[in-house]
Amino acid sequence: MTRTVLVTGGTSGIGRAVAARFAAEPAEVVVTGRTPAAVKETAGELGVRGVVCDATDPAQVASLADTLDRLDVLVNAAGGLPPQAPGGTPPLAALLAQWEASMAQNLLTAVLSTASVQALFTDGGSVISIGSIGAERRGGSYGAAKAALAAWNASLSAELAPSGVTCNVISAGYVTGTNFFQDGMTDTRHRALVEETHNKRPGTVDDIAAMACFLASPGARHITGQTLHVNGGAHTTR
Template sequence: MARTIVITGGSRGLGRQVAQRFSESGEHVVITGRSDRVRETAAALGVVGIECDASEPASVEAFAEQFGGGVDVLVNMAGGNADLVGPTPGSLKDLAAQWNTNLAANLLTAVLTTAALRDHLRPGGAVINVGSIGAEYASTSYGAAKAALAAWSAGLSAELGQTEITVNVVSPGYIEDTDFFQGKLTDERRAQLIAATHDKRPGRPDDVAGLVEFLASPHARHITGQTIHLNGGAYTTR
């Protein structure tokens, strides 16, 4: 029987790849996005697309009200890096705005969507949040937001564990073929990111999709409260 998979930020990039992976596996997939592009992506993938700004409470509430049934897997993919957009903050007001933007995009989106769908999550399901290697070097608002996401996820795992719902974070390093860097990744920086890995290659969107699929599978039912690093060894743990 097909499961219901909800993926925020599913209209492009890694979210789109994850949606495609689940759709090809025969699951019932619902993707969200902030613009009408979500409907174009949904039509291309043969999934359901709903416009929703996951950082806006009213928008998330309206989205959640459309669910009459349950959700088996929630993938909180919505995010972005405001550090890469616009000039360097020139005042405390600008700095606060940048931090608030990144916190809203990378932490609040997951918190609001999970809270809104919490009563819809079926026992034995999974919540998968997408973090970043940047959380390990959290001197920026983006890194700090992703670090907060990991901490919140660990606490959520303890709350949902009694209903056999797992909660994990997938933390990618450099992933090629996305628009994450907004055209600001230089050839020199790209070479540095690849050189930092042990396998000397960039990550690929399908690497992320494969790990998300595994964490949502019956094979990962005793993995919860974890941050799973996907970076080719650029950041290692013990």
């Protein structure tokens, strides 16, 4: 039977690569994004279904879930760095806005999306959330949100695994081919991030997409509640 896969934040970067990989199975893939033009373009190019949905908005997330009959794989790829506060914002107000935006974009998107579709999962389903090496170091509000994502994933696994649904986080290191850094990436910073790795190369969106497909495969059914680091050795565990 063809699997149904939902990828939030699936119009660019890692989310788009994940959607393309599952679509090639082939699976019935649904991608979401906040920008109608980007959703339409991605859906057309990948041959998937696109839904405009801001995953921080409970009403929009609930409406998205109502369009699905069943679900095999959910990939929580929505997220990113918080926007800068408008000029003239008092410092503490700007700090609060930054932290609230980080938590909303990188934690609550996954929490709301997962809760909305939880009853639709088939036995053998998978929840895969995209984390970050920023949770381990120098991550600020973004890293704190990704660390909270991993903590939430552990409790989610305890809840869903008895019904046959695995829950894991892919903690991505430095990945090229995304707009994550916007204009903040320089040649010097790029070289420094690559130098931190053991294999002396940056990650790619396909590295993350391949791990997502593995975690949703029959060979990964006993892997749940985990944070898997895909970073070329820039951060190691033991």
